[in-house]
Amino acid sequence: MNYCDVVVDLQSGDTGKGKVTHSLLESGEYNLVLRYNGGSNAGHTIYHKGEKIVTHQVPAGVLYGIKSLIGIGCVVNIPKLIDEIKMLNDHGINTDGLIHVDYRAHVVTEEHLTEDGNDTSIGTTKQGIGPCYRDKYDRKGIRITELTYDQSRDKYFTLVDSLPFFKDARILAEGAQGFELDIDWGDYPYVTSSHCTVGSVCLNGISPKKIRKIYGVAKAYETYVGTKDFGMDCEELLKIQILGQEFGATTGRPRKCNWIDLNKLAYAATVNDITHLIVNKIDILDKVGRYVYIEDFERHDAGSRLGLISQIVNALPDNIKVVFSDSPHTI
Numbered sequence: 001m002n003y004c005d006v007v008v009d010l011q012s013g014d015t016g017k018g019k020v021t022h023s024l025l026e027s028g029e030y031n032l033v034l035r036y037n038g039g040s041n042a043g044h045t046i047y048h049k050g051e052k053i054v055t056h057q058v059p060a061g062v063l064y065g066i067k068s069l070i071g072i073g074c075v076v077n078i079p080k081l082i083d084e085i086k087m088l089n090d091h092g093i094n095t096d097g098l099i100h101v102d103y104r105a106h107v108v109t110e111e112h113l114t115e116d117g118n119d120t121s122i123g124t125t126k127q128g129i130g131p132c133y134r135d136k137y138d139r140k141g142i143r144i145t146e147l148t149y150d151q152s153r154d155k156y157f158t159l160v161d162s163l164p165f166f167k168d169a170r171i172l173a174e175g176a177q178g179f180e181l182d183i184d185w186g187d188y189p190y191v192t193s194s195h196c197t198v199g200s201v202c203l204n205g206i207s208p209k210k211i212r213k214i215y216g217v218a219k220a221y222e223t224y225v226g227t228k229d230f231g232m233d234c235e236e237l238l239k240i241q242i243l244g245q246e247f248g249a250t251t252g253r254p255r256k257c258n259w260i261d262l263n264k265l266a267y268a269a270t271v272n273d274i275t276h277l278i279v280n281k282i283d284i285l286d287k288v289g290r291y292v293y294i295e296d297f298e299r300h301d302a303g304s305r306l307g308l309i310s311q312i313v314n315a316l317p318d319n320i321k322v323v324f325s326d327s328p329h330t331i
């Protein structure tokens with residue numbers, strides 16, 4: 001392996017990782033994209049050649065004809081994966097020979113979907129994620145390689161051992177969900193069942209010594225989907241939801257909005273030891289005309305766009321390159 005750069009979400013998902021990954025791939029620096037956690041609970045919205053494409057399980061590399069791997073730490077919904085690949089093909093994206101799944105990744109079953117479909121406690125995406133990871137850790141799960149071989153799947157994806165894939169590779173690792181949803185670091189129990197921090201990349205077989213750049217992604221405000229109380233207690237936050245089009249890519253549910261919490265952002269930046277921070281959607285605050293942030297559990301008004309930018313930069317650990325991006329298409 002030559003190197004591995006990582007894209008990791010510092011908030012509760014939906015910060016624009018899909019866009020960041022897609023933009024980074026344009027550089028031609030990478031020849032393998034690794035998805036390192038989660039399953040079809042993710043929804044990555046990408047604008048590719050002017051078209052809006054939402055992916056759930058397929059790593060963004062395929063859009064550029066780059067080999068893509070769904071890693072050992074992921075869980076796979078096979079019918080949904082095939083539907084997604086067909087959807088990409090219908091958009092004219094050739095996926096032939098590009099999509100690979102580690103043979104040890106676990107399978108989301110009908111039973112997992114039924115059980116999770118009845119969840120009312122934390123507001124899951126109902127994609128069977130919790131039950132699937134539970135069965136994996138309970139040693140009752142099904143690895144994808146255990147399923148009866150079905151030749152018709154070969155034209156969509158192949159099962160592989162990840163390790164040989166990493167040899168001589170220049171990797172971009174694409175995360176799903178985010179820090180606040182991490183099973184260990186997140187706001188338990190309002191979390192997903194996978195690891196959403198940079199360490200998760202290594203669990204997929206990447207040497208920690210090969211990790212080069214770590215791109216943390218955040219929004220200039222926060223969103224969260226699920227049952228816990230979160231923001232939405234003033235007119236401006238309601239406006240942010242509408243103007244920011246904060247509706248789930250997987251479930252269509254409205255995302256609850258709150259102001260950015262700088263203590264949490266700095267904490268997530270530290271745990272992930274990010275080298276770069278991309279802050280998306282500050283243009284939405286421009287439209288609302290308010291630049292509020294949370295520090296030490298209190299709301300403060302930064303007064304202006306520049307005021308908020310300097311508060312964010314000052315809150316971070318040293319030596320992080322910060323980019324503020326206003327475009328839904330690129331960074």
Ligand code: IMP
Nearest residue numbers: 013041042043123124125191192225226
């Ligand atoms: P699960 O991952 O479907 O089990 O859902 C657990 C929690 O994580 C719920 O609050 C979901 O709304 C949230 N969640 C899971 N995936 C995503 C995502 O990709 N974006 C935002 N929230 C997510």
Ligand code: MG
Nearest residue numbers: 014043044249
């Ligand atoms: Mg999303």
